[in-house]
Amino acid sequence: MARKSTTQRVVISTIGAWFFGFLIFFPILWMVLASFKTELEAFAIPPSFLFFHWTTENYATVQERSDYFHHAMNSIIIAGGSTLIALLIAVPAAWSMAFSPTKRTKDILLWMLSTKMMPPVGVLVPIYLIYKTFGLLDSRIGLVFILCLGNLPIVIWMLFTYFKEIPRDILEAARMDGATIGRELIYVLTPMAIPGLASTMLLNLILAWNEAFWTLNLSTSEAAPLTVFIASYSSPEGLFWAKLSAASTLAIAPILVLGWFSQKQLVRGLTFGAVK
Amino acid sequence: MGQITLQGVQKSFGPVHIIKGADLDIADGSFVVFVGPSGCGKTTLLRLIAGLEDVTGGAILIDGKNVVDTPPAKRGLSMVFQSYALYPHMSVRGNIGFGLKMAGLRKDEINRKVEAAAATLNLTPYLDRKPRELSGGQRQRVAIGRAIVREPKGFLFDEPLSNLDAALRVQMRIEVTRLQKQLGTTAIYVTHDQVEAMTMADKIVVLNAGKIEQYGSPLELYERPANLFVAGFIGSPKMNFVTGDSAAQRGAATIGVRPEHLKIERDGGGGWQGTIAVAEHLGSDTFLYVDAGPLGMLTARYIGELSLHAGDRVSLVPDPARIHRFDASDNAIRN
Numbered sequence: 001m002a003r004k005s006t007t008q009r010v011v012i013s014t015i016g017a018w019f020f021g022f023l024i025f026f027p028i029l030w031m032v033l034a035s036f037k038t039e040l041e042a043f044a045i046p047p048s049f050l051f052f053h054w055t056t057e058n059y060a061t062v063q064e065r066s067d068y069f070h071h072a073m074n075s076i077i078i079a080g081g082s083t084l085i086a087l088l089i090a091v092p093a094a095w096s097m098a099f100s101p102t103k104r105t106k107d108i109l110l111w112m113l114s115t116k117m118m119p120p121v122g123v124l125v126p127i128y129l130i131y132k133t134f135g136l137l138d139s140r141i142g143l144v145f146i147l148c149l150g151n152l153p154i155v156i157w158m159l160f161t162y163f164k165e166i167p168r169d170i171l172e173a174a175r176m177d178g179a180t181i182g183r184e185l186i187y188v189l190t191p192m193a194i195p196g197l198a199s200t201m202l203l204n205l206i207l208a209w210n211e212a213f214w215t216l217n218l219s220t221s222e223a224a225p226l227t228v229f230i231a232s233y234s235s236p237e238g239l240f241w242a243k244l245s246a247a248s249t250l251a252i253a254p255i256l257v258l259g260w261f262s263q264k265q266l267v268r269g270l271t272f273g274a275v276k
Numbered sequence: 277m278g279q280i281t282l283q284g285v286q287k288s289f290g291p292v293h294i295i296k297g298a299d300l301d302i303a304d305g306s307f308v309v310f311v312g313p314s315g316c317g318k319t320t321l322l323r324l325i326a327g328l329e330d331v332t333g334g335a336i337l338i339d340g341k342n343v344v345d346t347p348p349a350k351r352g353l354s355m356v357f358q359s360y361a362l363y364p365h366m367s368v369r370g371n372i373g374f375g376l377k378m379a380g381l382r383k384d385e386i387n388r389k390v391e392a393a394a395a396t397l398n399l400t401p402y403l404d405r406k407p408r409e410l411s412g413g414q415r416q417r418v419a420i421g422r423a424i425v426r427e428p429k430g431f432l433f434d435e436p437l438s439n440l441d442a443a444l445r446v447q448m449r450i451e452v453t454r455l456q457k458q459l460g461t462t463a464i465y466v467t468h469d470q471v472e473a474m475t476m477a478d479k480i481v482v483l484n485a486g487k488i489e490q491y492g493s494p495l496e497l498y499e500r501p502a503n504l505f506v507a508g509f510i511g512s513p514k515m516n517f518v519t520g521d522s523a524a525q526r527g528a529a530t531i532g533v534r535p536e537h538l539k540i541e542r543d544g545g546g547g548w549q550g551t552i553a554v555a556e557h558l559g560s561d562t563f564l565y566v567d568a569g570p571l572g573m574l575t576a577r578y579i580g581e582l583s584l585h586a587g588d589r590v591s592l593v594p595d596p597a598r599i600h601r602f603d604a605s606d607n608a609i610r611n
Contacts, residue, residue: 169358170363170364172328172357172361173362174363175328175349176328176348176353176354176355176375177422177426178349178375178378179349179378187363187374192363
């Protein structure tokens with residue numbers, strides 16, 4: 001009896017999990033499907049799920065009308081650049097807070113996080129004016145800078161929690177074994193921190209890739225990333241669902257592929273077995 | 277050689293004095309156990325000797341050389357941590373050989389030494405595994421392997437067995453003691469478990485509130501405790517303490533009698549009268565917890581089985597030759 005009810009429970013929970021998984025994935029699926037429809041079919045009621053006239057025409061139009069690769073390159077530079085700089089600043093910051101904390105460390109961390117609680121629109125005008133004065137509007141460097149600053153608190157927090165999990169004993173064992181600070185860093189700390197660094201990097205890349213508020217407000221064409229490219233399809237000329245979907249699909253594709261392949265890197269638990 | 281001497285070693289964290297001047301002479305090749313309640317400073321003292329903490333005052337001599345300004349690795353000591361502190365991303369071979377690699381030894385020499393250490397500890401089949409693939413006891417052995425492979429002047433053990441289950445702890449206790457005797461290397465071992473201290477040590481250091489209360493062989497501490505604290509800390513179950521008239525009659529502020537030195541008689545005999553509150557029958561021993569009225573709770577131990585039960589009246593007669601006497605400032609009174 002007991003075994004039967006366990007099997008039943010497994011079946012039910014599996015079906016439940018698939019159902020919720022599908023529910024969460026559905027908007028993306030719908031977007032991808034819509035990108036292969038004609039504009040008419042895209043907002044037809046009742047909507048057709050699979051049996052419509054499949055076409056790749058939207059993708060061709062989108063590429064023709066606005067230069068996808070120009071925007072994609074901007075996205076790569078802005079997301080990649082801001083992530084790299086954020087990591088360069090955050091690693092030493094999180095390191096020192098995790099391994100030689102002071103009485104104020106907690107306060108500093110909270111203060112940093114508190115900057116994320118303010119709605120960005122609150123500082124839009126001053127930042128816009130500063131950017132205008134320094135000629136940073138519609139420049140890649142300006143966007144790298146603002147996205148880096150915006151994500152820095154989260155990056156520092158994430159790294160701080162990862163570093164905190166590295167047991168102090170292991171560092172002391174390395175010192176007893178005669179490792180200098182440099183060798184401790186190369187042979188012990190960095191290998192142990194890689195999963196944490198990798199997942200922080202990936203999360204920051206995704207956040208920066210999808211960031212729309214600052215990119216939409218501070219860039220128009222020259223430095224405009226994929227978010228601006230998508231937004232251009234909801235324009236005064238009207239809403240083009242199929243083309244908007246095609247543009248969105250193209251915009252999320254690179255980051256989706258990256259996330260898919262780096263899944264393994266994200267698996268944590270490398271430190272398991274070190275202590276206890 | 278591995279003679280370790282502490283001269284007036286002090287350690288403070290800000291205004292808090294953790295170690296209040298420790299003097300100690302540890303002979304080469306001996307096994308010394310630091311024991312004391314938690315927070316007494318035993319781990320801090322060990323870390324001072326290791327070099328993981330800097331002393332506030334005093335000197336630490338290893339083979340006559342003051343090492344207070346020497347970094348940990350150059351002191352020639354190796355340490356086994358409570359948490360094992362293995363490098364999770366390295367194999368057992370990498371873990372044991374890391375210290376040798378840092379010392380710049382040749383690869384074949386490292387391999388030879390690592391394999392020899394692994395053979396001593398029965399770790400040969402596991403050399404290419406990662407720490408996460410090992411059991412608790414095996415991890416502990418890897419930590420010990422990492423310590424012995426460097427052929428140090430001394431081993432420092434920081435409660436290394438406290439994460440193991442009871443049965444394994446007893447087994448590892450014997451293994452560690454045997455290994456130390458076999459290598460003849462000086463060892464300092466920190467524990468809060470007084471049974472571990474009594475069974476493993478050549479000499480025990482009893483620490484309390486940052487002070488060394490007594491330094492001596494296990495039996496010395498058991499038979500001639502220097503003060504009330506040591507008397508109460510060493511021995512299980514704990515020594516019984518009696519104050520008042522019974523003590524005053526013997527010219528002391530407090531007298532102490534170990535549970536095994538109380539003769540148990542049926543009610544009506546001489547000695548201290550009381551009612552059994554709890555009787556524990558272990559087969560090999562019988563422990564009686566006796567409510568002796570104004571004297572408080574007394575514990576008595578009988579070797580073998582004694583058919584007495586809760587509620588029975590008994591009288592406890594202390595063995596006059598084995599009564600410990602303490603003065604008003606808790607120090608032992610010697611005859």
